Amino acid sequence: MEIAIGIILGCCALGAGTAMIAGIGPGIGEGNAVAAACQAIGRQPESKGSVTTTMLMGCAIAETTGLYALVIAILLIFVAPNLLVNILLAAV
Amino acid sequence: MKKVNPIIVKETLYIACWSVIFSMIMQSVFLLIKKWDYTVLLGNVLSLVAGVGNFFLLGLTVQKAVTKEEKDAKQFMKLSQVARLFTLFVICVLGAVLRCFNIIATVLPLLFPRISIMLRPLFNKKSNGGGQDE
Numbered sequence: 001m002e003i004a005i006g007i008i009l010g011c012c013a014l015g016a017g018t019a020m021i022a023g024i025g026p027g028i029g030e031g032n033a034v035a036a037a038c039q040a041i042g043r044q045p046e047s048k049g050s051v052t053t054t055m056l057m058g059c060a061i062a063e064t065t066g067l068y069a070l071v072i073a074i075l076l077i078f079v080a081p082n083l084l085v086n087i088l089l090a091a092v
Numbered sequence: 093m094k095k096v097n098p099i100i101v102k103e104t105l106y107i108a109c110w111s112v113i114f115s116m117i118m119q120s121v122f123l124l125i126k127k128w129d130y131t132v133l134l135g136n137v138l139s140l141v142a143g144v145g146n147f148f149l150l151g152l153t154v155q156k157a158v159t160k161e162e163k164d165a166k167q168f169m170k171l172s173q174v175a176r177l178f179t180l181f182v183i184c185v186l187g188a189v190l191r192c193f194n195i196i197a198t199v200l201p202l203l204f205p206r207i208s209i210m211l212r213p214l215f216n217k218k219s220n221g222g223g224q225d226e
Contacts, residue, residue: 060209
């Protein structure tokens with residue numbers, strides 16, 4: 001029983017860690033978006049307002065990917081172990 | 093202190109309004125399934141403030157980044173994203189560890205800004221009245 005619970009906890013922790021890999025992507029994506037926006041504003045300074053608005057929304061959407069990963073990791077760490085252990089105990 | 097761009101304030105207000113509406117819907121769902129208590133409300137408020145604050149900080153970061161050089165802007169955005177994600181992580185952990193917060197009500201409102209942004213084209217289309225076809 002202890003081994004089974006240990007495996008459940010270990011797998012949850014591994015899953016949470018793996019999910020957080022997705023947190024790297026938004027940082028790189030936002031960085032590239034802002035770099036491209038800097039270039040665009042450099043070429044056409046009068047379009048700064050519209051570029052900023054569009055980029056703000058784009059960055060917010062890109063960032064949500066990281067948030068999904070965060071939510072899944074938190075649920076895997078704090079909610080899933082109790083739930084799975086309870087299911088296991090009920091089954092036994 | 094540098095002045096905050098009015099576009100960022102406007103967009104943050106838009107996100108905040110929709111997040112409050114979605115929070116009300118979430119509270120109603122908790123009431124309907126008879127799982128509502130003060131922890132749901134507290135978790136929702138904590139997460140709502142964190143989500144909208146995160147968007148506002150993103151706006152401030154973007155405002156500052158567009159004034160920098162290309163490479164510096166890239167680094168600045170990456171650093172800001174990591175810092176904001178870590179802050180949200182701490183808030184989620186608080187919501188999960190402290191008994192005065194419901195974890196589901198703490199985690200779900202973080203996704204409301206994305207839903208608000210997804211809804212935006214629908215309302216823009218209606219307000220434009222199909223003028224884009226011409």
